[in-house]
Structure formats: C-alpha cells, structure tokens
Amino acid sequence: MSVTGGFDVDFLGTFDVDFLGSFDLEFLGGFDVEFLGGFDVDFLGGFDVEFLGDAGMGENGLGDVVPDAVNGPHGDLNLDTAISYGNAPHIQQLVWNKQAKTTTLTVRRPHAGKVLRYEAYRVDGGFPITATALAQRVQVGTPWPFPAGDPPTPTVTIVDTNVPNNRLLTYFVLAVVENPNDLAHPTRTGISAFRVLNTKQ
Numbered sequence: 001m002s003v004t005g006g007f008d009v010d011f012l013g014t015f016d017v018d019f020l021g022s023f024d025l026e027f028l029g030g031f032d033v034e035f036l037g038g039f040d041v042d043f044l045g046g047f048d049v050e051f052l053g054d055a056g057m058g059e060n061g062l063g064d065v066v067p068d069a070v071n072g073p074h075g076d077l078n079l080d081t082a083i084s085y086g087n088a089p090h091i092q093q094l095v096w097n098k099q100a101k102t103t104t105l106t107v108r109r110p111h112a113g114k115v116l117r118y119e120a121y122r123v124d125g126g127f128p129i130t131a132t133a134l135a136q137r138v139q140v141g142t143p144w145p146f147p148a149g150d151p152p153t154p155t156v157t158i159v160d161t162n163v164p165n166n167r168l169l170t171y172f173v174l175a176v177v178e179n180p181n182d183l184a185h186p187t188r189t190g191i192s193a194f195r196v197l198n199t200k201q
Helices: 079-084 131-135
Strands: 007-011 015-019 023-027 031-035 039-043 047-051 090-097 102-108 115-124 138-140 155-161 168-177 195-198
Touching: 090 168, 090 195, 102 115, 102 168, 115 131, 115 155
Parallel strands: 007 031, 015 039, 023 047
Antiparallel strands: 090 102, 102 155, 115 138, 115 168, 168 195
16 A cells, blocks of 8 residues: 555554555655554564655654653653743843833743843733733843853843833743754743833832
C-alpha cells in the first residue's frame, strides 16, 4: 500500500490486527497515529515500513513521537517548550521618582534559555487592561529592546523616562531568548506579571 498524502489515524477503541502474509507500507507524506485505546499487532509474516516523509512534525523535539506516559498528556517536554511557556521574566521591583518623572524596573531573567534582550512596555490605565490600551502600549527603556548582557546577568535595570503624573500605569516585560534550533530566529517568552503604578499621589 502506498500513501501519497498526509495520513492521520485515531484509534478510539481497542485495535487488533493479525498479518498472516507479507505487509508492505510506503508513506510518501506525513504520518500521524494516535492510540487512545489498546493496540495489539501480531505479525506472522514479513513487515516492511518505509517513511519518505516525517512522523509528526518532523524533527524530534518539535511535536512528533515522544515516549510520554500511556495516559499522560501529549506533547514534548524539552527546552523548546520550557522557553516558550511559563518562562516569563519577573519584575522584582518598581520604583517611581515623582520629581524626576522616572520609573525604574528591576527585572529578573527567565529560568530557562539564554536571554538576548528584553522588551518592556507601559500601558495606560490599571486592571482590567483593554485591547485599546494594549494596542497603544509605550516602549520602555533605552536602548529598546534592552540588552540582557553578555553573558546575561541575573537581573537588569530598565528606566522609564518622562512618566506622566496623575495616572494609573501598568508595566510588563517579556524576554527574547536564543532558539537552540535556529539561532537566526530567537523566541519570545510569555509576558511577566503586570505591575501597576499609581502616579496620582
């Protein structure tokens, strides 16, 4: 049997196959198989499989076949996912200087990956943040994006200048982290927890 396009199979129950003769498969496209129930195969003859495409999304570590627990969640647990999910930097401290009209952010680096730079933002208003306010966010720090250092330091200090008085302002930061699989295309982390500053005092 030859399969010339993508091939997806979901087994939702028990699946039993007995091969009493020779069995040849040639996959010319992608091949994905998910077994949600029992799976038993008896080969009483020859069995040949040739994959000319890839299994899953291709390269190991990018979403293809991994030895997860039988009843565990699907997906890889590797540096790629560690960098991309739940790996945001953290604003440790936010200090407002009313006279100088500045806000100083002390930012701790993410826990995984090599940080290249930070993107810090200020949003007008407090919680909840609206789509309009987020679209009008202001870049914070000079230079922008703010360098992480070489080698990256545990924390960096980013200063927001010309901070308006009599406002509620919300700050957040994300990091740009080296992509171990493609150095030319780094990865953005998720955003930090929001920190709200009241300059109405």
